[in-house]
Amino acid sequence: MTSKKLFIIAEITLAFIVAVLTALFLMGRSNTKKKNVTVIANGVKDESRSAFRYGLRQAAKDFGLELSYVDASDTRDADAGKALLDRELSLGVDALIIEPGVGTDTWDIYSEASKKVPIMFVGNTLFDTDVENISVTEADQTLLGRALATKMLESYDNHISGKRIGLVGENLSTPCMMERRAGVMDVLRDTGCEVIYNLATSDDSADPETSLASQPRVDILLALDTATCEAAGEVSFLGNLHHATLFGIGDSMKSVSFLDKKAMLGLVVPDSFMTGYQSVSEIAQKLRSRFYTMQSPSVTYKPLSRSDLFSPANQEMLFAMGQSA
Amino acid sequence: MKWTKKFSERWTAFRKNFQPWGIQMTTMASFSAVVISIAVILGVVLYMRFSTSIRETSVERTEQQLEETASSLEDYLLSMRQISDSVYYNIIKNYDTADTALVEQMNLLYEANHDKILTIALYNEQGSLVTAQPVASQKEDPDVTRQIWFTEALDQVENLHFSRPHIQNLFDDGGYHYYTVISLSREVEFIQNRRPRVGVLLVDMNFSAIERILKRINDTENGQYYYLCDNAGNIVYHPRNMQISEGLFKENASVDGRRTNGVYDTSFGGKNHKVVVKTIGYTGWRLIGVIPRSALTYGTNNIRYFITMVVTLTLMLMLIVSRLVASRISRPILLLNDSVKNYEAGEKPEIYIGGSPEIRHLGSSIEKSYLRIDELMHQIVLEQNERRKSEIDAMQSQINPHFLYNTLDSITWMVEGEKNDEAVYMISQLARLLRISLSHGRTIISVRDEIQHAESYMNIQKIRYKDSFSFSMDIDPAIGDMCTVKLIIQPLLENAINYGVQGMDDDGEIALTGKMTPAGDIAISVTDNGMGIPEEDIPLLLTKNDRVHRHGNGVGLVNVERRIRLIFGEPYGLTIKSELDEGTTVTILLPAVPFTKENCEKLENG
Numbered sequence: 001m002t003s004k005k006l007f008i009i010a011e012i013t014l015a016f017i018v019a020v021l022t023a024l025f026l027m028g029r030s031n032t033k034k035k036n037v038t039v040i041a042n043g044v045k046d047e048s049r050s051a052f053r054y055g056l057r058q059a060a061k062d063f064g065l066e067l068s069y070v071d072a073s074d075t076r077d078a079d080a081g082k083a084l085l086d087r088e089l090s091l092g093v094d095a096l097i098i099e100p101g102v103g104t105d106t107w108d109i110y111s112e113a114s115k116k117v118p119i120m121f122v123g124n125t126l127f128d129t130d131v132e133n134i135s136v137t138e139a140d141q142t143l144l145g146r147a148l149a150t151k152m153l154e155s156y157d158n159h160i161s162g163k164r165i166g167l168v169g170e171n172l173s174t175p176c177m178m179e180r181r182a183g184v185m186d187v188l189r190d191t192g193c194e195v196i197y198n199l200a201t202s203d204d205s206a207d208p209e210t211s212l213a214s215q216p217r218v219d220i221l222l223a224l225d226t227a228t229c230e231a232a233g234e235v236s237f238l239g240n241l242h243h244a245t246l247f248g249i250g251d252s253m254k255s256v257s258f259l260d261k262k263a264m265l266g267l268v269v270p271d272s273f274m275t276g277y278q279s280v281s282e283i284a285q286k287l288r289s290r291f292y293t294m295q296s297p298s299v300t301y302k303p304l305s306r307s308d309l310f311s312p313a314n315q316e317m318l319f320a321m322g323q324s325a
Numbered sequence: 326m327k328w329t330k331k332f333s334e335r336w337t338a339f340r341k342n343f344q345p346w347g348i349q350m351t352t353m354a355s356f357s358a359v360v361i362s363i364a365v366i367l368g369v370v371l372y373m374r375f376s377t378s379i380r381e382t383s384v385e386r387t388e389q390q391l392e393e394t395a396s397s398l399e400d401y402l403l404s405m406r407q408i409s410d411s412v413y414y415n416i417i418k419n420y421d422t423a424d425t426a427l428v429e430q431m432n433l434l435y436e437a438n439h440d441k442i443l444t445i446a447l448y449n450e451q452g453s454l455v456t457a458q459p460v461a462s463q464k465e466d467p468d469v470t471r472q473i474w475f476t477e478a479l480d481q482v483e484n485l486h487f488s489r490p491h492i493q494n495l496f497d498d499g500g501y502h503y504y505t506v507i508s509l510s511r512e513v514e515f516i517q518n519r520r521p522r523v524g525v526l527l528v529d530m531n532f533s534a535i536e537r538i539l540k541r542i543n544d545t546e547n548g549q550y551y552y553l554c555d556n557a558g559n560i561v562y563h564p565r566n567m568q569i570s571e572g573l574f575k576e577n578a579s580v581d582g583r584r585t586n587g588v589y590d591t592s593f594g595g596k597n598h599k600v601v602v603k604t605i606g607y608t609g610w611r612l613i614g615v616i617p618r619s620a621l622t623y624g625t626n627n628i629r630y631f632i633t634m635v636v637t638l639t640l641m642l643m644l645i646v647s648r649l650v651a652s653r654i655s656r657p658i659l660l661l662n663d664s665v666k667n668y669e670a671g672e673k674p675e676i677y678i679g680g681s682p683e684i685r686h687l688g689s690s691i692e693k694s695y696l697r698i699d700e701l702m703h704q705i706v707l708e709q710n711e712r713r714k715s716e717i718d719a720m721q722s723q724i725n726p727h728f729l730y731n732t733l734d735s736i737t738w739m740v741e742g743e744k745n746d747e748a749v750y751m752i753s754q755l756a757r758l759l760r761i762s763l764s765h766g767r768t769i770i771s772v773r774d775e776i777q778h779a780e781s782y783m784n785i786q787k788i789r790y791k792d793s794f795s796f797s798m799d800i801d802p803a804i805g806d807m808c809t810v811k812l813i814i815q816p817l818l819e820n821a822i823n824y825g826v827q828g829m830d831d832d833g834e835i836a837l838t839g840k841m842t843p844a845g846d847i848a849i850s851v852t853d854n855g856m857g858i859p860e861e862d863i864p865l866l867l868t869k870n871d872r873v874h875r876h877g878n879g880v881g882l883v884n885v886e887r888r889i890r891l892i893f894g895e896p897y898g899l900t901i902k903s904e905l906d907e908g909t910t911v912t913i914l915l916p917a918v919p920f921t922k923e924n925c926e927k928l929e930n931g
Contacts, residue, residue: 003349003353003648014637014640014641021630025627025630058567253501257501273567277568277571310494315491315492319567320567
């Protein structure tokens, strides 16, 4: 090979290397821009969602993502839900974390969006996950229901024969609530107690406190979600629960305060911090590699009594629930 | 083993067929190798220096940050101590707890510092609340005596105790908020209803103040973070405290919390870190800065690409420059090489003369060499032609028919005259003469043979000329075994007879002498006492000048001189000395070359 040929080959090779390095250099600079994730949930900015938001925030910092929140409380039907999604997509969001709300219970409004951006659902899922093959981060709802009923039984030394039980939740027809209720009923079976009512506060035009106060007398009231936990706790604290003992599933500081004030005898707290953290973690991995298949992480829960509420083991959980912003 | 043999064969074939690089390629490759080495070394050194500098700067910055933050924390904790001291020494020690002034004073102090502290409370040793600011209803059974701040204060009487952050579980403010606090507690003596009592003074600091200080320095993008722990490694503040409690993150606080101030290289969780430790006064807490390896190299990827890009661009440029330089250096050499090739291919010797002075010198030297070669070749051809011609002339003279006829005539006359002895003598001399003349075709014979040839010739001539002249010989025996060209003396003797002594009446004398010269050469002289040669004619005798009258074919002296010089070279040959009416001496000068087989062959072959 002549020296001229060798020279030309060497120059072309070096020019190619320079081109590759330039591309890597420019890519490195552009990669500093963070990916944007929008969280759509009911009351996402409420104080009751502090632990959840804290988990989202910590994960966003760990994985280098930007978070924005959209309160979906006003989304009452599929059209509004679709409009909300379309708006976020048009703003160039890179991923969505969604807690489907009432009225947005059809997969269709999410199917188009899921083709464009990764979507992670959190809690309160409305969909049959086996059919739709979607990713959900949540606690095992059935186990939550069982834990609530078990906590109640422990308080009564397993003797609740003849007791009258009331069940209350915001919307008892959602799959989430149905599973929780099923878990409760699993434990209550063959205990000799009687479920007097199943109250869905969203079905009633009156406020939850009024609805509860107007229900028949029960010995034990089981609140299946945070909203009804807080409402029932308020009623119990004011002494309007007709001496019923209250047990609930809730992850807000208000729920905890009712336990502390003895308005509630037992509280099962789903780990909302982990719900937020794990949902962002899965999204981050999907954004890093489009070939990654998002998982459906299950989060744990903690049954609490007043006696161990402020124990060292629960300090972090309470700290997360107390985080603002 | 087969593959080794195969490899060896291939390697040998490669080495055999390997063509060494041309000068341009070698020059370019050398320049390029130097440039590449320098560029790579420079790039590596620059990058390493830069990386080291970044690492050192990161550590220095972290240490500085730690100093500043530790100072802020110490100021804050000092102010807490001062509040506690102030409550104890200025209020509790001076007032009975039943006195409303105590409450007023405590309230004043609280109001002055309410942005920092949540609660100031005094408990007796049974855990009952004595007084507190702000005023709030105590929770039902907060179980104070089992809370750590209370038990530690009573266990270690002399010290102030800073607790770890915890949710305050003492008061009910009517709302749904709980506060994370750090409790500063100490055992105190107070007066209650004029009775001295022992209790615990509690100052609950709002943890958010410390949180704010540390959140500010944890706002980094490169993975570096800071946390606070006590000297047992229990975390006070960590930006990933929740992740640690959930098992999502691990921290080496139990080891780092026990270190003294300084910078440490550690490895934890399979990753290398630099850890900077600073002790916070009053508490013994450790403020720890963790710099993961990735933080030290944060942003260096782009620098790495940039440096490599610059080095590669430099290489590209230097390759072009080295090619131009190599081309400029090698061009005159290549042109010179091409012109030499053209000459070797048979074209005219137009050798390239150009480029640097050295190449010019080479070119002109080559050109001169080629011209000289041509010259010498031409000269050799001429000499070979001359030699051939001389040999033909000598051959011609060695069989001079007139001399032969005359001698045979003389022999016939002697036989007819029944002078048999004389005839036999003449025949033997003639035979000897002819034998030596022929000498088996050789050109080089011994001096002895040449003298014998001359003697035989003179013996014949003396008889023919009826002893009209005398002939003497004085030959040094030492020269007998030296080499000479044959038939060089006879022509001189012939000239001496024909031009020297012929016509003289029995007075003619011809002498033949041979000796070694002082210089080690051989000098053979033929002297006659004839009429001599005019001085102006002497130089012309050794030329082919027609002005000089010659007998016979006229080639004698010229032929002898030429043949001697052809064989022995320029310094040798004939010299002629003559004086009119006195005589002439012609001297043959030869080198003293011993008559051996090798010497003969060398001289015969030139």
